[in-house]
Amino acid sequence: MNRVINIEDLENSDSKTLKYSFEGNIEGINSIKPIKADLIIKSLGDIIEITGNVKGKVKLECDLCLNEFEYNLDFEIEELFAKNKLLDEYGQETELKEGQFMTDLEGADKIDIYDLLYQSVILDLPNKKVCGINCKGGDIFLSENEVTDPRLDVFKNIKIDPK
Numbered sequence: 375m376n377r378v379i380n381i382e383d384l385e386n387s388d389s390k391t392l393k394y395s396f397e398g399n400i401e402g403i404n405s406i407k408p409i410k411a412d413l414i415i416k417s418l419g420d421i422i423e424i425t426g427n428v429k430g431k432v433k434l435e436c437d438l439c440l441n442e443f444e445y446n447l448d449f450e451i452e453e454l455f456a457k458n459k460l461l462d463e464y465g466q467e468t469e470l471k472e473g474q475f476m477t478d479l480e481g482a483d484k485i486d487i488y489d490l491l492y493q494s495v496i497l498d499l500p501n502k503k504v505c506g507i508n509c510k511g512g513d514i515f516l517s518e519n520e521v522t523d524p525r526l527d528v529f530k531n532i533k534i535d536p537k
Contacts, residue, residue, distance in 0.1 A: 377488035379415055381422070381457065381479075390417035394426075400492050406444055407431040411491055413451065421476070422455040422485065428494060436505035443505035449498045453490060455479050 384392050396411040403409070413426035430447040454476040479485065 378484040378486050381417075381483050381485065384415060384417050384422065391415065394487060396487065396491060400488070400495060402492065403495055404433040405430055406433050409447070409491065409495065411451070413487070415485075417457075420457050422457060422479075424451060424453045424455070424485075424487075424490065426451050428491065428498075430495070432495075432499075434499070434503045436509060437503050438509045438511040439505060441505055445499070445503075447495060447498060449494070451490070451494050453477070453494075455485060457481075 379392065379394065384390060392415045394411075394413040394415055396413075397408050399405045400409055407430055409428065409430035411426060411428045413424055416423045416425075428447060428449055428451060432445050432447060433442050434445045435442055456476050456478045458479075458481060
């Protein structure tokens with residue numbers, strides 16, 4: 375499976391559009407089911423737009439109880455790439471409207487779709503990975519009453535005189 379899209383192939387295609395399908399594991403992501411992506415890649419003049427859907431099932435570790443659980447991936451991709459170098463005052467990634475960014479290809483002749491999928495999956499994972507709404511964190515965490523710090527014992531006998 376080709377992991378990159380050649381921009382020249384995109385420009386020479388019918389209606390400057392390519393369909394790209396991916397099904398497999400992505401290195402660094404603990405997949406239970408293969409990651410599937412169906413993408414449409416369009417050349418819009420100086421901009422390349424990649425849209426599509428990504429699905430799969432990954433294994434995550436709960437941040438509270440440290441048990442593994444399954445997480446279903448199902449999200450949309452919408453990425454923009456500038457074929458030619460953006461103006462020097464902009465960085466490699468430029469925000470167009472709130473929440474929408476364009477990546478500068480800096481004249482590159484290929485787009486690494488595998489890397490795009492890796493980044494998209496990582497960004498779709500929850501910030502706080504919790505196995506379920508009722509997760510109590512297991513036995514490894516102490517309750518509030520069990521938390522003691524001997525350095526704070528000096529404050530137990532302080533009396534404040536209200537005036």
